[in-house]
Amino acid sequence: MEEHFGIDAIAVSIPRHYIALKTLAEARGVDPAKYHEGLGVQKMAVVAPEEDPVTMATEAARRLLLNYDVDRGAIGMVIVGSESGVDAAKPIASYVHGLLGLPSHCRTFDTKHACYGATAGLRLAANWCAQGGGRKALVIATDIARYELESPGEPTQGAGAVAMLVSSEPRLVAFDAHPDAVFTEDVMDFWRPNYSTTAMVDGKYSLQCYLKAAENTYEAYTRLTGVRWEDFSYLLFHVPFPKMAYKGFTRLYEMEAKKRPLPPLNEEFDRLTRP
Secondary structure: OOOOOOEEEEEEEEEEEEHHHHHHHHHOOOOEEEHOOOOOOOOEOOOOOOHHHHHHHHHHHHHHHHOOOOHHHHEEEEEEOOOOOOOOOOOHHHHHHHHHHHOOOOEEEEEEEEEEEHHHHHHHHHHHHHOOOOOOEEEEEEEEEEOOOOOOOOOOOEEEEEEEEEEEOOOOOOOOOOOOOOOOOOOOEEEOOOOOOOOOOHHHHHHHHHHHHHHHHHHHHHHHOOOOHHHHOOOOOOOOOOHHHHHHHHHHHHHHOOOHHHHHHHHHOOOOOOO
C-alpha cells in the first residue's frame, strides 16, 4: 500500500496577552488605518514574563499530544524551527523533549533560517518518516518577533508556537509527491546579530525579496509539475503581516493573468485563501 506522509496532528499556543493596534497607533500618534489597512493587523501578541519560545513550544506540543491522544513513545524525532533560541548551544528541542517526558530513543535538534526554519524542519521530518517503520516526528515552530520601539517594524511584532506531528498516516494533510521547487538568494533584508535582542529589517527591500522568491518558486513549481492555477484548491502564504501575503498573492495572480483572462483579483483571493 502506498504511504502518504504528512501532518497527522496540529496544535497552537499563543501568549495570553495582546495589545490592540489601535492603542499602539494612538500612543505613536499615527492614524490607526496605517496598521489596520496598511498592514492588515488588528492585535499584537505580547509575551508575559514567564513565557518564552520554550514554554510556548512545549505548550503547543502538550496540547497536540492530549487533543489527538498521541503515544509519546512513538515519537522518534523532535525538530524546532526558531530564530529565538534561548541558548547558543542547547537547542529548544532538547528542553521540549525533557519537559514532555519523551523517550530517550529520540533525536532532537533546532533549525534556524529566519522564518523558513520550521518549514525546513517539516520537510526533513517527512523525509525521515519516509524511511519506514511507522516513524513519527514532532515539528514545532516557535518565535518571539521583536523590533526596536517606535521603529517601522514595531506593529508587526508578535509571538506564538505551532506543533505538528508528521507521520505516514496523516489525518489532516498529506504531502503530494511533486518535486520541491526552491529559490535561494543571499540578501540582507532581515537579520538579528548576536549582540542584539531585536531584529533589523529593511521593510521595502524585504517585501521585494519576498515577492521575488514567491514568483520564482511558483514559476519553478508549475514548470516542474505541470500544475495549473485552476488546479489549486488553496494557496498558503508565509505571513509576516497579513497585507504582505495579499501582495504575494497579487504577484502570482498577475503572472497568471498575463497568460489568459482570470476572474477578478479579490474573487480569486477569497476562493484560494479563505476557509
